[in-house]
Amino acid sequence: MTKFSDLKLHAKVLKAVDEAGYESPTPIQAGAIPPALEGRDVLGIAQTGTGKTAGFVLPMISMLARGRARARMPRSLVLCPTRELAAQVAENFDTYAKHVKLSKALLIGGVSFKEQDTLIDKGVDVLIATPGRLLDHFERGKLILSDVKVMVVDEADRMLDMGFIPDIERIFGLTPFTRQTLFFSATMAPEIERITNTFLHTPERIEVARQATASETIEQGVVMFRGSRRDRADSEKRKLLRLLIDAEGDALTNAIVFCNRKMDVDIVAKSLKKYGYDAAPIHGDLDQSQRTRTLDGFRNGELKLLIASDVAARGLDVPSVSHVINFDVPGHAEDYVHRIGRTGRAGREGKAITLCNPRDEKNLEDVQRLIQKEIPRLDSPLKGAAAPAKTDRPETAEEAPKPARRTRRKPEDKPAAKPAEAAQEAKQPESKPAPENKPSRGGRGRGGRKQEGGGNKVVGMGDHMPGFIALSFDERRTD
Numbered sequence: 478m479t480k481f482s483d484l485k486l487h488a489k490v491l492k493a494v495d496e497a498g499y500e501s502p503t504p505i506q507a508g509a510i511p512p513a514l515e516g517r518d519v520l521g522i523a524q525t526g527t528g529k530t531a532g533f534v535l536p537m538i539s540m541l542a543r544g545r546a547r548a549r550m551p552r553s554l555v556l557c558p559t560r561e562l563a564a565q566v567a568e569n570f571d572t573y574a575k576h577v578k579l580s581k582a583l584l585i586g587g588v589s590f591k592e593q594d595t596l597i598d599k600g601v602d603v604l605i606a607t608p609g610r611l612l613d614h615f616e617r618g619k620l621i622l623s624d625v626k627v628m629v630v631d632e633a634d635r636m637l638d639m640g641f642i643p644d645i646e647r648i649f650g651l652t653p654f655t656r657q658t659l660f661f662s663a664t665m666a667p668e669i670e671r672i673t674n675t676f677l678h679t680p681e682r683i684e685v686a687r688q689a690t691a692s693e694t695i696e697q698g699v700v701m702f703r704g705s706r707r708d709r710a711d712s713e714k715r716k717l718l719r720l721l722i723d724a725e726g727d728a729l730t731n732a733i734v735f736c737n738r739k740m741d742v743d744i745v746a747k748s749l750k751k752y753g754y755d756a757a758p759i760h761g762d763l764d765q766s767q768r769t770r771t772l773d774g775f776r777n778g779e780l781k782l783l784i785a786s787d788v789a790a791r792g793l794d795v796p797s798v799s800h801v802i803n804f805d806v807p808g809h810a811e812d813y814v815h816r817i818g819r820t821g822r823a824g825r826e827g828k829a830i831t832l833c834n835p836r837d838e839k840n841l842e843d844v845q846r847l848i849q850k851e852i853p854r855l856d857s858p859l860k861g862a863a864a865p866a867k868t869d870r871p872e873t874a875e876e877a878p879k880p881a882r883r884t885r886r887k888p889e890d891k892p893a894a895k896p897a898e899a900a901q902e903a904k905q906p907e908s909k910p911a912p913e914n915k916p917s918r919g920g921r922g923r924g925g926r927k928q929e930g931g932g933n934k935v936v937g938m939g940d941h942m943p944g945f946i947a948l949s950f951d952e953r954r955t956d
């Protein structure tokens with residue numbers, strides 16, 4: 478087995494690795510570090526949880542340990558799809574570069590330009606950025622990329638999902654042709670293949686086992702769910718979630734609950750809190766300081782239930798999550814693998830429970846096809862409790878038993894969803910969460926970054942009638 482000491486890393490980096498308690502390099506590290514240290518391009522096909530971050534951070538620190546950065550001219554660049562992931566990469570630099578003098582700057586949205594400008598002006602060895610914010614700085618004339626010696630693209634498949642590929646291509650074009658590129662992606666979609674063929678020079682290709690096949694320590698189960706009445710389905714599903722959480726008892730030390738839509742992330746978090754659960758939401762529409770606070774709380778054990786959207790949770794490194802609960806079956810089968818990969822990390826036991834209503838059955842089939850196994854069906858704790866028990870406290874006044882038929886809508890029966898929210902909901906296709914890194918400004922014609930809600934514009938009322946209009950008022954209610 479390869480040892481870290483075989484990898485020709487800088488002695489001070491080895492010391493930090495030793496202090497981190499790692500015994501041996503993971504396969505992606507053993508495969509990527511030697512060619513990276515030789516100055517070669519690397520194409521790593523690996524998901525989060527495989528140790529890929531250290532796979533590029535360790536050789537970068539070793540290489541950057543010599544030399545100094547010039548003002549506004551970073552020596553290396555790491556591009557990440559989300560702010561959280563960028564912040565996590567920055568933490569990795571702090572951990573592994575603690576014995577080496579390296580300066581770094583984190584360029585992410587939601588943080589003032591001024592602070593970031595000051596850092597860039599001083600000169601940074603490592604610039605860690607989301608593509609949009611990086612280009613914003615570049616366009617303001619604050620950044621020169623012609624001294625970049627190493628460029629990393631992390632989670633390229635997620636960049637593709639979020640519409641960042643034109644930005645990435647542009648950034649490649651702003652860096653010197655002679656730069657070294659370390660490129661990581663969980664999958665090799667044709668568009669990713671094209672990018673790597675264009676911008677990487679005879680890369681060393683390292684592919685590590687898909688997490689789908691590696692996650693044997695995760696116990697998986699799916700609970701089939703059908704609401705007793707259409708207008709009650711949503712609140713019953715939240716009740717099912719609570720019962721499932723309760724049924725896990727002490728075995729559930731902490732959990733990430735994934736929802737497909739940001740709106741549901743908020744609703745589920747709010748509902749759980751109302752029932753006394755320790756829960757908080759995380760998604761791209763929340764401001765950065767709140768996201769950071771929530772995440773820190775979850776990491777250090779102060780928060781038990783993190784309710785998350787896919788993009789916000791992508792790549793989050795939370796070492797010990799006992800449970801992942803999919804409140805919805807994800808629309809992209811690969812997201813299932815990413816989601817459940819948050820638990821059962823580094824050989825620990827984990828449990829992943831998925832709620833599936835009839836509408837999601839096709840997505841469930843896709844997931845099972847991808848992971849090449851049938852997910853065992855679990856009994857629903859709602860069985861027997863499905864009929865609205867008299868003792869069930871309604872979640873909201875609106876869920877209190879209503880007369881069987883209403884002839885006239887009273888003004889106070891207004892749906893709680895504001896029209897704008899309902900329209901937003903209608904705009905976001907359930908099967909595909911909207912990108913979360915909002916384009917910073919419209920109208921600059923920068924490549925193809927997708928707008929929130931994708932290209933699902935409502936253009937009229939013919940064939941394009943927004944879905945929410947077809948729903949009854951009760952269905953539009955979001956509590």
Ligand code: AMP
Nearest residue numbers: 499501502503525526527528529530531
């Ligand atoms: P990543 O795939 O980069 O998100 O890393 C996943 C987790 O693996 C992180 O918690 C790392 O701290 C941890 N890790 C990285 N390299 C090693 C290693 N060689 N041995 C044990 N754990 C590691």
